Amino acid sequence: xxxxxxxTVTPRRPWxxxxxxxxxxxxxxxxAAALAALIVNFTGxxxxxxxxxxxxxxxxTVSFFFGLRHDKIKAFDKVMTTLVSAGFFTAFIxxxxxxxxxxxxxxxxxxxxxxxxxxxxxxxxxELNMGGLSHAIVGSGIILLIxxxxxxxxxxxxxxxxxxxxxxxxxxxxxxxxxMSGVPSIVAGLFVFTVLVTGRGFSAISGAVALSILxxxxxxxxxxxxxxxxxEDLRTSAYALGATQTATTFRIVLxxxxxxxxxxxxxxxxxxxxxxAPLIMxxxxxxxxxxxTSGHPLASLPMYIYQNFTNGTDLALSRAWGGAAVLLTLIxxxxxxxxxxSGRAKG
Amino acid sequence: MDDATLKTGSxxxxxxxxxxxxxxxxxxxxxxxxxxxxxxxxxxxxxxxxLEDISLDFPANSVTGLIGPSGCGKSTFLRVLNRxxxxxxxxxxxxxxxxxxxxxxxxxxxxxAMRLKVGMVFQKPNPFPSMTIGQNVLAGLKLANIKxxxxxxxxxxxxxxxxxxxEVKDRLKTSGGSLSGGQQxxxxxxxxxxxxxxxxxxxxxxxxxxxxxxxxxxxxxxQLSSDMTIVIxxxxxxxxxxxxxxxxxxxxxxxxxxxxxADRTSVIFSTxxxxxxxxxxQGRFG
Numbered sequence: 087x088x089x090x091x092x093x094t095v096t097p098r099r100p101w102x103x104x105x106x107x108x109x110x111x112x113x114x115x116x117x118a119a120a121l122a123a124l125i126v127n128f129t130g131x132x133x134x135x136x137x138x139x140x141x142x143x144x145x146x147t148v149s150f151f152f153g154l155r156h157d158k159i160k161a162f163d164k165v166m167t168t169l170v171s172a173g174f175f176t177a178f179i180x181x182x183x184x185x186x187x188x189x190x191x192x193x194x195x196x197x198x199x200x201x202x203x204x205x206x207x208x209x210x211x212x213e214l215n216m217g218g219l220s221h222a223i224v225g226s227g228i229i230l231l232i233x234x235x236x237x238x239x240x241x242x243x244x245x246x247x248x249x250x251x252x253x254x255x256x257x258x259x260x261x262x263x264x265x266m267s268g269v270p271s272i273v274a275g276l277f278v279f280t281v282l283v284t285g286r287g288f289s290a291i292s293g294a295v296a297l298s299i300l301x302x303x304x305x306x307x308x309x310x311x312x313x314x315x316x317x318e319d320l321r322t323s324a325y326a327l328g329a330t331q332t333a334t335t336f337r338i339v340l341x342x343x344x345x346x347x348x349x350x351x352x353x354x355x356x357x358x359x360x361x362x363a364p365l366i367m368x369x370x371x372x373x374x375x376x377x378x379t380s381g382h383p384l385a386s387l388p389m390y391i392y393q394n395f396t397n398g399t400d401l402a403l404s405r406a407w408g409g410a411a412v413l414l415t416l417i418x419x420x421x422x423x424x425x426x427x428s429g430r431a432k433g
Numbered sequence: 434m435d436d437a438t439l440k441t442g443s444x445x446x447x448x449x450x451x452x453x454x455x456x457x458x459x460x461x462x463x464x465x466x467x468x469x470x471x472x473x474x475x476x477x478x479x480x481x482x483x484l485e486d487i488s489l490d491f492p493a494n495s496v497t498g499l500i501g502p503s504g505c506g507k508s509t510f511l512r513v514l515n516r517x518x519x520x521x522x523x524x525x526x527x528x529x530x531x532x533x534x535x536x537x538x539x540x541x542x543x544x545x546a547m548r549l550k551v552g553m554v555f556q557k558p559n560p561f562p563s564m565t566i567g568q569n570v571l572a573g574l575k576l577a578n579i580k581x582x583x584x585x586x587x588x589x590x591x592x593x594x595x596x597x598x599x600e601v602k603d604r605l606k607t608s609g610g611s612l613s614g615g616q617q618x619x620x621x622x623x624x625x626x627x628x629x630x631x632x633x634x635x636x637x638x639x640x641x642x643x644x645x646x647x648x649x650x651x652x653x654x655x656q657l658s659s660d661m662t663i664v665i666x667x668x669x670x671x672x673x674x675x676x677x678x679x680x681x682x683x684x685x686x687x688x689x690x691x692x693x694x695a696d697r698t699s700v701i702f703s704t705x706x707x708x709x710x711x712x713x714x715q716g717r718f719g
Contacts, residue, residue, distance in 0.1 A: 317559070319555065319557060319559040320559060320561060320562075322517065322520070322555070322559075323553070323555060323559045323561075323621070323624075324561075324572075324576055325517065325520070325548065326515060326517060326548060326552065326553035326555075326625075327548070327549075327552070327572065327573035327576055327577070327624065327625065327628060328545045328546065328547075328548040328549035328573060328576070328577045328628060329545065329573075329576035329577060330545050330576075333576040333577070333578075334576070337572075337575065337576055338561055338563075338572075338576070341563040341564075342561070342562055342563045344563070
């Protein structure tokens, strides 16, 4: 067969309703905006939030009448679509405004030295070009690292007990883990204060123990879900090859679940990274840069924010916002790593 | 009782005893002290009696096919043979299973050591996803902490015996999941072979495969049977006729599954003694 020149065929998507939606959307938007402006002018609604409410109401009305051009069912469909979209955008508002406020206010306090110096010779109401939170970042890192070293192994072992060993007590253990995730953080702090801090003083270790109590249920429950996703076939075929339960669990099941377990651990860290209440009672706060895990208090990001907040002056408040921005960024980074790790598992 | 119980009471070598002892090496091989045999095996799931009085000898170095309609307990019986049955909640059993003359359900038996001798291939190919092709083949050794000096030659030997070596020799370091379904199943066979089992149990190994892959797996099975005892569960009559030397026909008429007839495959497919066997192998039911 000889090769024939095939005519160029351009790919198209006949199912995409292009143009038509836009043709409807722009008039709807314009009329709704005009209507909203009228409402804001002649009623008590004011400010950005009032305008938003007025606009959503106006948009709903306009899209209903636009839909009526066709029939009632179309009109109802339009209104429902608009309601769902409005709900989505409304839920978005607090999220965006928190991020916006934190980073806008936080930016005032942030300069290069903010990440390299501590507050040992600076007071909370000093000018913003002095001092920093290096001590709080390092302190948080140390406390979270120790807490992870305690909570992640125990959490994963608990999950293994429930899903792999399926011991007689696994039902009870699961219920206990679930109820543990309901323990208020301040109760965990108080508990550790009584057991570890009384007589010994504040320390990073006791802070880490308090956080690990809060971290354990998150890690254990997420890890349990991850291990449950591992197909039973893998365990069966490992047993059929003459593997013991230990070999099956540690050489087949855990490697297969590796990415999910990393996610479980990261979620645990992110869960407690911003905890403040238990730290007030356990590791407290230190203005100096330190890496000691015991003997004296240790700074942490939440406590840095809290200390500056209680100082109360404008400059200290700016520092608190700066700390909040740094804390949010770090937790965001941890979540991103967790997402990437779990994404790679699927790929 | 009826004809069926009578047959199961005996073993499938009945007709071999009529042949001169120690004669044809292609015949039954040596049964009894070497190989696998069951005596009066019953199986229950909770109160549900699913298998009744199964006594079979699996002649060494040959292929035994377990045939019968769905739900008659063939796969369950297969899982009794390497003690995988006990993983199912509510499972119970009676009777005895002998491997090389030793009862595998006796107290104190090392179950994992026993399973090293009785390999298994499952219905669905299930290579370990976190391992490469090479690691998959050697997984059994790693899991059982068996040290091997020359891993490369063992790898080649197992993959060759499983009929996969030519296809994968250049990509042993890629993931086992990258293979086709038929290749994955042969990889699982290679994995089972690496620990040098005496017996290989195959639970409908071709039911998830296309005809071409099925043919390759069947060739593999026939080759392996030269020095292994193979028990294969299959729904496919032609497959049983092609690969097996002996056949046991399982049937359940609503009650527990029993062996209707067990004999040489040629007999089962040409002159079965029970009319139900004749009906089944000729495709009149099931």
